[in-house]
Amino acid sequence: MPIAVARRLLPPGSIVGVSCNTPAHVHAAVRDGADYIGIGAVYGTQTKKLTEPLVGVRGIAAMLDGLGESPIKAVAIGGIKATNALRILHSAIAPNGRPLDGVAIVSDIVASREPAASATKLSRLIRAFQQEFATGIGIHSRATIVGSIAVEPALERVQSLFQEIKKSSPLVHQITNNVVATQSANITLAVGASPIMATAADEMEDLSRIPGALLVNIGTLVPDTKLGMLEAGYFANLNGKPIVLDPVGIGASTFRKSSVNGTCSSLRRNVQPIIKLCNVELLDRWQPSVIKGNAGELAAFAGSTEVKSKGVDSVGSGFSDPALFVQALARQERCIVVLTGKTDYVSDGHLVVCIENGHELLGQITGAGCMAGSLIATFCAAQASLTRGQSGSAAIEGQLVDRGMLYAAVGGLLTLEIAAEQAVPADGSAVGRGTFLSRLIDRVGFLTQDDITRLAKISIQVPGSPKESTRTGLRE
Ligand SMILES: Nc1ncnc2c1ncn2[C@@H]1O[C@H](COP(=O)(O)OP(=O)(O)OP(=O)(O)O)[C@@H](O)[C@H]1O
Ligand SMILES: Cc1ncsc1CCO
Structure with a gap:
């Protein structure tokens, strides 16, 4: 009418x-x-x-x-x-x-x-x-930071997360691709956490009750695993468990794209009263705390044509203004966004943290991005563990994304990238890809919080703001 x-x-x-x-x-x-x-x-x-x-x-x-x-x-x-x-x-x-x-x-x-x-x-x-x-501040803040942005408080947050991982060895549930499952489990163990690589939809409710974090990586997505991802994320949200989404190769096929957030999914045409679960996109069902990808993946995710991808790899030199891109995407998705590459950009929709650590060999082995996802999820589990004591307060009840996850994402990346620098022989002798992977896992196990503080090369900016502070890896 x-x-x-x-x-x-x-x-x-x-x-x-x-x-x-x-x-x-x-x-x-x-x-x-x-x-x-x-x-x-x-x-x-x-x-x-x-x-x-x-x-x-x-x-x-x-x-x-x-x-x-x-x-x-x-x-x-x-x-x-x-x-x-x-x-x-x-x-x-x-x-x-x-x-x-x-x-x-x-x-x-x-x-x-x-x-x-x-x-x-x-x-x-x-x-x-x-x-x-x-x-709220951070994720949906329009507040302006006045004065310079010190990186030391951010590194202190990373340190306490690192300590928490060593203390509580959190469970990191990973639904990942079958190319990297073993190395992802090993790198999780190396940093001091406890991995479980479970995929069956029927066990997700049980697993969600164990505190920790969930990683969802769509690298080798198949319909059965997607059901597991839908269920796992749903229960993780209900139990306040952080979720890291790694939309691996999302630009490669319509199936991947529509499974995550595409508008061409059959869900849009489905007028049946009961939804057939497999037609639901992941992000229709749950809210991630962190979305991580390389430039090609995040461009495809966001519907941008600025960067192309080939399979799971990004093609070309990336975004013209990566800091602005991650800030805008984080604001739109109301979660932390991590853009990986030679330089990484991490944003909560307001601050953008740039990380200059790492080694070019990380770009030459398979699954470096996937291991970054596992470590970010591990640090998110530590952040959740630190904030668990406050749950029950009205503000926490109204959140699905903990703003502290910005530092968790930074901590996961620094762990991988500083360990990668240390995995390369200091005397300049050559190391091949296979040896590098083993040495990388070793170095993650040996890494100390002092290494992170001493060697981190990060800067924090608010895009559009002239105030910026930079921190090199040198001791002041
Ligand atoms: N040239 C480089 N120099 C330093 N660090 C790098 C370089 N390339 C990649 N990295 C680091 O490697 C990690 C993975 O990033 P990358 O963008 O290669 O992921 P990815 O393409 O998703 O990887 P994969 O698909 O193999 O899992 C990040 O921590 C990133 O900083
Ligand atoms: C090579 C490859 N193919 C699907 S997932 C994956 C691992 C790195 O992303």
Whole structure:
């Protein structure tokens, strides 16, 4: 029914909402003067028969963007429950920064044995998110840092994470590719953590209960493993476990791209009430803490044509302004973004940390990026362990991404790259790729926190800001 007709039939002052399934619907609702819009269905639902395609979590942001500066409120609807509400609120942020105003929920309340308790739980979750969103720094901050940005506090954070790994030996669950599984497990053990390379969907709920972190690497993705990834990430989000996503070779095929976040997935065309799990993209189901890739992978992920890829490799010299790229992508994805290469760039959407360590041999063996992912996940597990004591506070309840993961990503990269420098003989004698890999794993095992502090070559900047501080590997 057109809004004008509804307004004629209803008493004056009535609130009129419009269901929107596409950006075109949103534009029409703005033009016709709706009071609010309901965006959906996000997921499949049994509450009503769906006649329009599912929007998916990844589809909400574009619709919010269509609201522009209008005061019209927006809620998401369709299959939303206490278990996925936070995921939806986190992901559904328009490029212009506009979040959802709320979520519409039916069965999780009316079909609950304790509807009042269910409603209270949901409202607590939503308020915690709103509080987090309003007061947060880092990931979605627009605050400007005044003065120079010292790197020492960042290195101190890395040190305490390094100590925590040695102390608690966290479990690092890795669903990775079959090219690198052994070396990834070995490098995780070498740094002092405990790897488990489990892939079956049926065991993910059990594994998610063990504190630690989850790595999802799509290097040799097959449908069965994808089911495991969907389940593992979902339960990891529920249990507040950090997730590192490594979209290996994402530009190589439509299957990889649509499995992660593509808009061409069959999910978009699926009007069945129950979603067939394998058609769901990973990022429709869970929120990563860190997304890591080389330039070709991150360009394909972000839909940028600036950098090309060939299989799992990046082609050419990379982005013209990598710092700005990672900052923008981190802001859009509301998580830490890591761009690897000769120089690495790590951002939380505000700060960008540049790392100049490493060795060219890292670019000449397979799986250096995958090992970087394993070490980043290990440091994320340590960060989660350090913050676990604070859980229960409203701000933590409203988060899926811990801002400390910026330092975790930096710590993982520094560990790999400083060990790589040490793996090359100091007397300049040649080392081949095979020996280099073994020596690299050895050196990760021998690395000390003093090595990291002494040898780190990092700088921190806020792109667009003239203030920048640099730190070389030399002792001052
Ligand atoms: N030329 C180089 N000099 C120094 N460090 C490098 C160089 N090339 C890569 N690295 C380091 O190697 C690690 C992996 O980065 P890279 O961009 O090669 O990953 P990748 O392409 O995803 O690797 P793979 O697909 O083999 O897993 C990073 O820590 C990066 O800093
Ligand atoms: C070579 C290769 N192919 C798929 S995954 C992988 C490992 C490095 O990314």
